[in-house]
Amino acid sequence: MKENKVLFTIFGATGDLAQRKLYPSLFRLYRTGSLVESFAVIGTARRPWSDETYREIVQETIAYLNPTEEEAQAFSSHFYYQAHDVNDTEHYDKLKDLADTLDAKYTLDGNRLYYLAMSPAFFGTIVSHLESQKMLTSDGYHRVIIEKPFGTDYETAAKLNEEITSVFAENEIYRIDHYLGKEMIQNISAIRFANNIFESMWNNRYIDNVQISIAENLGVEDRGGYYDKSGALKDMVQNHILQVLSLLVMEPPVAFSEQEIRAEKIKALEAVRVYTPEEVKENFIRGQYTAGRLADNQYLGYLEEPGVAEDSKTETFVAGKFTIDNFRWSGVPFYVRTGKRLTEKGTRINVVFKQVPVNLFKAEVGAECEQPALEPNVLTIYIQPTEGFSLSLNGKEVGPSFNMLPTQLAYRNSAEAIENTPEAYEKLLLDALKGDGTNFTHWKEVAQSWRIVDVIRQTWDQSEEGCETYPAGTMGPEAAFELLEKDGFKWIWHPDEWYRERNLL
Known part of the structure; x- marks a missing residue:
């Protein structure tokens, strides 16, 4: 070496x-x-x-x-x-x-x-x-x-970039986003481009919707003073979520190189629709956690946290729908959500495929045992704390009837493999030593991310309405579920149900 x-x-x-x-x-x-x-x-x-x-x-x-x-x-x-x-x-x-x-x-x-x-x-x-x-x-x-944060909006980010590029060339600047160093984030490209079964179907003909969830079970802890000036939109959506989205949306690069990958990521972000204020109100919601209980744990509400203003309107949760205006993704909603004090800590991507045109296994209406609708095929990429992926399929239940039984083909990295996997910062520091900027963000990516997020932020700041609320320990406000329901979809990942069934939430 x-x-x-x-x-x-x-x-x-x-x-x-x-x-x-x-x-x-x-x-x-x-x-x-x-x-x-x-x-x-x-x-x-x-x-x-x-x-x-x-x-x-x-x-x-x-x-x-x-x-x-x-x-x-x-x-x-x-x-x-x-x-x-x-x-x-x-x-x-x-x-x-x-x-x-x-x-x-x-x-x-x-x-x-x-x-x-x-x-x-x-x-x-x-x-x-x-x-x-x-x-x-x-x-x-x-x-x-x-x-990060690289600025607090497009204007401040542009000023900061001007100061830095007056001294360093763009290829000497490494804007770090530790999410890009995570093993399974880097695996997104491998899953897409090394498997024809997925890349051939990675478009609006076969995919119904895509869901990106970054959930934290912790509150703001001792970062209340900082977080109250930032909020979930700037803290998570502007950087981590939009970076993940760009990897899912981008076209196959000509070569797996820094220059080609960055070019496709920039094009992907430029295809994300910058909403009007009216579209923001239709497609994005914000929430703030209140006091709650999960199992034996009692949690304070956000407004009771140290360092947080008593009348704060800062969001601790964001859910929204991004629209991609290009040929590949036209009509496919990309749903995102992130928040603090949710049920479980976890980052995962759910790619939900369209149903078969005709359900051959559905019994006639009025039959004694009507067959329920088929579950969709879902490719899940687990980022953290577990690492791996799964594909849900419909199979036949064992027995004389022809009932459908959802099943999963799953792979998880072993505890030993995870323990020996280089930590994100380790990978990124080594990349910087080698002069490889593939897993860092280019200014054009940062700039476009701020253009997308600024409209959302400004719309909320100008609104007289405050945040929706959700009890600590749940998976967010009801409005986050209604956001998908009005389009005929639902969140695939719902860890709170296990606790509700046992009266622990």
Whole structure:
């Protein structure tokens, strides 16, 4: 395996993201040999830590991966800390001196990767200083990884993009969406393009509707202050859901390469109809959880959560229908839903196929045992917490009668396989090291996503109506179910029914 020579500089090195995701992911890359000796990490933040303190923290963050003491010491010895004020030009001069020293010490060939794990408000300031203080080398590559949210609407995203592209070229910018690093998200393309049974039917002739569900059973926890300024639409729909939708909708790329895949994803998002305010009211609903019970657990309502305004209208749930205006998908609704304090944590995609033209097995009206309608064939892609896929079919029930019995052909990745699967951030960091932007978002994707979402947001902000409500532990407001019912469909995934049947909800 080729060693990756690189100097990481992490802005926001003391934060939760760095400690929960970045340091463990870097350690996994170290353990697998993607990082060996020729790498170094500079951590910067306002806290006055020393190198020793920083290394102790790094070792604590990887303890659950059970490194040997020698392994932990060897890995953390590559980490260096410098207290930093992002607005202070002199601090960048000190960063440059340290970077140049480490480049020579570890023979890094001038390769620099900057990770901005901070508020987007500082992105423009940081990149402009990287340029003005000559921290972008001419010897190797320089790349920047940016966390979401990328702006708060199209206007702010465009301004942010202008600031960053004044310093970095588009192919040097890696806008991270950790969902694109998940194993089964990447498997969507494999399921589609490697199986003629699906790709030949992946169109409006055979598919009735598509459902994307991203459910969280947790509330806002200690993020109430942040979440109250964001909401489910911006937090989940603008990025994760629209990225998943683009992979489902896009045309087959000419080649499985970064350039071709991105081109098709951009075209897919451009085919998503940007609704008028009237269409938003018809096709999208928002909800907010109230106090509820699930099994032995009692939950607070959103308005009682710490950091949330008492009169907040922020949505904790979104359900909606997207329309795709192209030849392949004309007439096929794409339903999406996401929310907090739902029944179960889970992300899954349900592709619902059309029924056979005639049900041969339905008994005549008035017969003693009338055969019920056939269940639709459904391809389900499980993203998390379980990984795999299933296909539901109709078969004959064992016995003398000809009753239909729905059955599933299912595959799940084993617990061992899941445990050994690279974590999303690990995959994405390795992609950035290799210069592969396939699983990151291009500016044109971000821009179109904001155009789609901005109309929804603005319509809600201008409406005098508040959110629909739903008890914590349920799968959302009644309006989310009525959204599909008026089109003659229903949500395929309904984990709340199990609890209702046992009077636990």
